Amino acid sequence: MLYKVLEKNGYRDFVKSLISGxxxxxxxxxxxxxxxxxxxxxxxxxxxxxxxxxIPPAKKxxxxxxxxxxxxxxxxxIDVKPVVESxxxxxxxxxxxxxxxxxxxxxxxxxxxxxxxxxxKRDKLIVIGMDTEPAETNFSPSVGAEFATGGFDLYMxxxxxxxxxxxxxxxxxxxxxxxxxxxxxERNDFKEYDRYMDNYRGRFKxxxxxxxxxxxxxVIYDKKExxxxxxxxxxxxxxxxxxxxTCFCFNVKDxxxxxxxxxxxxxxxxxCMIPDYGLVAGGHNFRPTKENRLKQRYRCKLxxxxxxxxxxACVGCGRCIEACLANINIAxxxxxxxxxxxx
Amino acid sequence: MIMDIKEKETAGSSxxxxxxxxxxxxxxxxxxxxxxxxxxxxQKKQEKFCFLxxxxxxxxxxxxxxxxxxxxxxxxxRDFFQLCIRDxxxxxxxxxxxxxxxxxxxxxxxxxxxxxxxxxxxxDVIIVAGGLGLAPVMSLIKTILEDRDSYKRLVIIYGAxxxxxxxxxxxxxxxxxxxxxxxxxxxxxxDSAWQENVGVCTNLIPxxxxxxxxxxxxxxxxxxxxFVVSEFEKKCIKPxxxxxxxxxxxxxxxxxxxxxxxxxxxxxxxxxxFSLWEIRNLKEAI
Ligand SMILES: Cc1cc2nc3c(=O)[nH]c(=O)nc-3n(C[C@H](O)[C@H](O)[C@H](O)COP(=O)(O)OP(=O)(O)OC[C@H]3O[C@@H](n4cnc5c(N)ncnc54)[C@H](O)[C@@H]3O)c2cc1C
Ligand code: SF4
Ligand code: SF4
Numbered sequence: 001m002l003y004k005v006l007e008k009n010g011y012r013d014f015v016k017s018l019i020s021g022x023x024x025x026x027x028x029x030x031x032x033x034x035x036x037x038x039x040x041x042x043x044x045x046x047x048x049x050x051x052x053x054x055i056p057p058a059k060k061x062x063x064x065x066x067x068x069x070x071x072x073x074x075x076x077x078i079d080v081k082p083v084v085e086s087x088x089x090x091x092x093x094x095x096x097x098x099x100x101x102x103x104x105x106x107x108x109x110x111x112x113x114x115x116x117x118x119x120x121k122r123d124k125l126i127v128i129g130m131d132t133e134p135a136e137t138n139f140s141p142s143v144g145a146e147f148a149t150g151g152f153d154l155y156m157x158x159x160x161x162x163x164x165x166x167x168x169x170x171x172x173x174x175x176x177x178x179x180x181x182x183x184x185x186e187r188n189d190f191k192e193y194d195r196y197m198d199n200y201r202g203r204f205k206x207x208x209x210x211x212x213x214x215x216x217x218x219v220i221y222d223k224k225e226x227x228x229x230x231x232x233x234x235x236x237x238x239x240x241x242x243x244x245x246t247c248f249c250f251n252v253k254d255x256x257x258x259x260x261x262x263x264x265x266x267x268x269x270x271x272c273m274i275p276d277y278g279l280v281a282g283g284h285n286f287r288p289t290k291e292n293r294l295k296q297r298y299r300c301k302l303x304x305x306x307x308x309x310x311x312x313a314c315v316g317c318g319r320c321i322e323a324c325l326a327n328i329n330i331a332x333x334x335x336x337x338x339x340x341x342x343x
Numbered sequence: 344m345i346m347d348i349k350e351k352e353t354a355g356s357s358x359x360x361x362x363x364x365x366x367x368x369x370x371x372x373x374x375x376x377x378x379x380x381x382x383x384x385x386q387k388k389q390e391k392f393c394f395l396x397x398x399x400x401x402x403x404x405x406x407x408x409x410x411x412x413x414x415x416x417x418x419x420x421r422d423f424f425q426l427c428i429r430d431x432x433x434x435x436x437x438x439x440x441x442x443x444x445x446x447x448x449x450x451x452x453x454x455x456x457x458x459x460x461x462x463x464x465x466x467d468v469i470i471v472a473g474g475l476g477l478a479p480v481m482s483l484i485k486t487i488l489e490d491r492d493s494y495k496r497l498v499i500i501y502g503a504x505x506x507x508x509x510x511x512x513x514x515x516x517x518x519x520x521x522x523x524x525x526x527x528x529x530x531x532x533x534d535s536a537w538q539e540n541v542g543v544c545t546n547l548i549p550x551x552x553x554x555x556x557x558x559x560x561x562x563x564x565x566x567x568x569x570f571v572v573s574e575f576e577k578k579c580i581k582p583x584x585x586x587x588x589x590x591x592x593x594x595x596x597x598x599x600x601x602x603x604x605x606x607x608x609x610x611x612x613x614x615x616x617f618s619l620w621e622i623r624n625l626k627e628a629i
Contacts, residue, residue, distance in 0.1 A: 069359040071351065074405060078446055082357030112455075112612045113597040116357045221626050249601040252359070252594045256406030263406040265359055270594075270602070277602070280592045281432035284565060286627075296604070304607040 002167035003185035004176060006156070011163065014180040016043050018090055021179070022126070025061065026092035027053065037061075037091070048093040051133050054319070056245035057094050058102035062121050063109075063248060063269075069117050070265040083264070086120040093130040096148040096155075097140040097315040101245030102127075103151035107309050108248050126171060129155035131200055137318025139206040139331050145315035146204060147197075157193060164193040206318070208331045209338045213302050216341040226340060227291040230333055233326035234290045238271030240320035240328070246301070246313045249277075272297050298333065358597050361403045361448025362388055367423055368443055372510045375429050376475065377439055378415075382423040383449060394418055394452035396460055396483035397588055397616040401596040402426065402434065403448030404441075410434040411593045411611070414452065415481035415511070419489055427478040427510060453596045456616040458483040458560060458586055467496040467553045469580075471544050471571050473563025477501055477510050479588045479615070480562050484514075491523055498551055500527040502544035502563075506537050525551075543567075548574035555579045562588040568629035572619060585619035589628065 006014065018024055019040055027035040027050045035050035037057035072080040094102075106122060109115040129152040140146035148155065153172030156163040164185060167173050176182050185193075220226055241247040250267040257263065270277065273294070278287030287293045301314040314330065321329045368380040383389040394400075394414055403409045410432075416425035430439040438447065460483060468487060472480050487494050499518065503509045509528070518524045527547040529540035540547060544563070548571065559580050561571045568587060575585050591603035591610045598612035606625025608614065622628035 068351070069357055070361075071353065072405060078363050078405060078448075080360050080363065080448065081353040082355055082360050083351050083353060084355040084357060085352055086355070109599060111598065113358050113599070115597075115599055116355060117359065120355060218624070218626075248599070250594065250599070251602075252409055252600065254403060254406055254408045260406070265403075265409070267594075267600075270600070272601070278592055281435070286565075286591055292627075299606070300601070300604065304604070307607050 002173060003190070004165040004167055004182040005185050005189050006163040006165055006176075006180055006182045008161050008163070010181050012043065015046065015092070017179040018092070018175070019043055019046075023087060023089045024092060025057070025089055027057075037094075040092075046092070048130055048132070050093075051135050052319075052322070053098075054243055054323070056098050056101055056243070056317070056319070057091060058098055058105065059245055059247075061089070061091060061125065062102065062118055063105060063250075065269045066266060067117065067268075068264050068266050069252070072263050074261055074263065082116065084117055084120045086124050088124045088126065090126045090128060092128045093132075094127060094152075095132040096129060097138070097145040097317050098245050099127065099129050099148040099151045100140075100145040101315045101317070103148070104246045104305070104309075104311065104313055104315070105248055106151065107305075107311075111308075126175070127152040127154075128172075131157060134204045135318050135322070136205060137321040137331070138204055138316060139208045139318065140316035141201060141204045142206075142208040142210055143312045143314055143316040145312075146201060157196060159189070159192045159196045162189075164189055164196070206331055208316075208334045210302065210312075210334050212341070213334055213337060214306055216337050217299065217303055219341055220337050221295065223340070224291075226336075227295055230328070230336070231291040231294040234273070234294060234328055235326055236274050236290050236293070237325070238274045239323040239325070240297070241271040241273055242269065243319040243323045245315060245317060245319070247271075272300070294328070298330070301330070302334065359450070359595075361401070361409075361450045364447050364449045366438075366441055366443055366445050366447060369441075372427065372512070373508050375431075375508075376427055376510055377430075378511075379426045379428065379438065380423045381426060381447070381449065384446075389423070390421055392421065392424065392452070394424070394482075395454075395457035396486050397457035397479055398452040398454040399479075399596070399615060400424075400426070400449050400451035401453065401593075402438065403450070404434050404437040405446070405448060407437050408434045409448075409450075409594075411453075411590075411596055413479035413482075413588070413615075415478040417485035417489065418482060419486075427475070427481070429475050450596060453611055454615050455612055456614040458616055459558075460486045463487070463558045464490075464493045465495065467498070467557035468494055469498040469500070469548075469551060469553060469557060469559045469575075471500045471548065471559070471561045471563070473502045473544055473567045474504065474508070475510070476561075476563030476567070476588070480560055481511060481514070483560065496525065496553065496557075497523065498525045498527070498553070500529070500544050500547045502529045502531075505530050505532040506534050543570070545570045545574050548578070551578070553578060553580070555581070557584065559585045560587075561585070565629075572629060575619075582619040582623060586616055587619060587622070587629065588615050589617060589622070590615060
């Protein structure tokens with residue numbers, strides 16, 4: 001990691017050159033409540049002062065809702081080819097928890113087998129991070145996701161009249177050398193940065209008591225009333241999955257063009273909260289009830305990957321809390337598990 | 344989508360690309376199951392196609408879909424491999440309509456968890472299968488029979504709904520003739536010609552004599568596991584020596600799509616074969 005400083009008056013030129021030199025994806029204001037990450041051609045469109053994006057940026061770029069994986073042509077022989085998209089892009093002003101969400105997806109898509117379709121996109125994605133104001137529903141610090149130690153090329157912290165930049169890759173360093181005037185961070189810059197981070201961390205207001213969830217969950221698992229109560233209003237709509245930066249369940253399907261000569265394998269986002277998630281041929285359903293599906297979602301988010309990768313599959317962004325029309329609240333439910341066991 | 348539509352990039356590789364394979368032969372096993380002999384078209388890849396008992400492949404019917412299937416043939420056979428498929432849906436139905444010479448796609452073999460035939464050497468082995476559950480354990484049975492002297496007793500208990508649903512009949516006829524296999528066959532609905540047991544597989548387990556260091560294997564429909572396992576436990580077989588093949592909905596076979604979770608594990612990469620000890624505390628595993 002290198003540490004650099006960019007004066008604020010150099011910011012505009014730096015970003016403008018990135019916009020003109022690359023396919024540049026950044027936050028654009030959609031309406032009062034939310035921003036959306038879009039390809040930006042003009043500096044004026046960019047608005048980094050965002051609080052919410054409904055669909056997490058990394059997820060839709062690296063793991064699109066509908067993605068062709070393989071294509072084939074059927075003639076005398078069958079010719080099968082991978083479809084691996086790998087254009088270079090800049091993802092600008094993504095915040096720490098969404099970077100951590102992307103880092104989580106990296107682990108999933110490269111453990112056991114490497115998912116080339118994902119990795120090709122990830123390798124070519126230049127990531128420039130920036131802190132954003134946490135929403136009231138955000139509990140990132142409780143799951144250790146309010147700060148990113150990696151998974152980006154540059155991370156720019158706004159410490160007043162200048163940006164304190166953490167440079168994590170040679171590629172990021174190259175961008176600064178080519179498009180910006182920066183200097184090495186000095187003792188005083190670190191001091192400002194340190195003070196800034198303390199203040200920033202203090203802006204997260206929601207705290208969840210997750211430390212003993214790993215074991216407590218097992219005691220609560222069979223408590224029927226607890227889960228019936230937690231899931232009673234769930235519509236099984238899957239919105240919580242759709243908006244989550246770490247949800248990665250998908251279905252694979254094969255399709256044929258009308259001429260029956262060309263076909264493709266695609267993947268589509270799936271949702272663990274909808275009734276046919278666990279349905280198999282013959283009619284058996286491994287996850288038949290909404291209580292059962294909610295439990296499994298929490299296990300997956302808060303336990304499974306703690307065991308596998310020593311990290312939560314939840315970055316505490318709070319999106320699912322805001323998206324849920326039934327007011328199902330992961331933060332409250334974590335706290336309730338704790339309360340129930342320690343009572 | 345935020346990206347403009349661009350020319351497809353087809354360089355590089357992808358774990359989702361299937362190998363082209365040819366159906367060599369189709370044998371009807373029952374009204375609903377057929378056995379397919381399959382060979383990868385790329386001869387070098389076919390020669391290198393090695394698998395362990397309990398592993399599975401992802402079968403693609405081009406333009407239609409993909410589904411996982413266990414490999415019931417012997418791992419020692421490198422000329423081709425087999426799949427025993429029940430006609431239940433989209434992919435399985437399509438392959439049932441195919442004929443010898445038709446092309447399909449194969450990915451795999453997959454699965455890290457397999458039946459530990461090496462560890463079973465020198466021990467009694469009890470195999471209980473229900474219905475189509477005979478397919479995944481078939482390759483274990485074949486592996487053991489190819490090196491029969493290395494194992495002690497081999498007990499096979501197989502249950503089907505009715506006599507016409509019994510799979511791998513030829514193999515079973517051979518087993519009946521051998522004196523080194525203790526075979527128990529049972530059906531739920533016998534016909535007038537049926538001479539063997541009637542009822543569920545579980546009924547036959549108490550009658551087995553085995554040592555406490557025996558190995559036990561179970562594979563069948565989801566409802567069967569709990570009952571069979573409790574019978575094994577009554578025999579004092581150790582949970583780390585009891586193996587189960589757990590099949591869940593699977594979309595990718597390579598640990599990405601997340602559909603096949605069993606508690607904290609994934610059936611495709613951590614299984615599909617698990618020891619009872621491993622899954623003991625995984626709620627809803629069995
Ligand atoms: C590890 C493993 C081994 C299997 N081995 C065999 C075998 O040896 N013989 C055999 O006939 N079947 C086997 N199955 C079931 C098989 O994979 C198919 O699910 C079944 O043939 C129905 O698929 P379909 O596409 O025809 O049905 P559809 O109804 O069209 O199924 C749609 C999709 O749902 C999923 N799905 C549906 N049913 C199941 C199921 N029972 N298990 C898992 N996923 C399902 C599949 O991803 C499938 O692509 C196995 C499943 C697993 C997980
Ligand atoms: S928890 Fe809420 S968002 Fe998720 S499926 Fe249920 S109702 Fe929909
Ligand atoms: S589970 Fe909810 S809070 Fe956690 S990362 Fe997903 S959307 Fe955010």
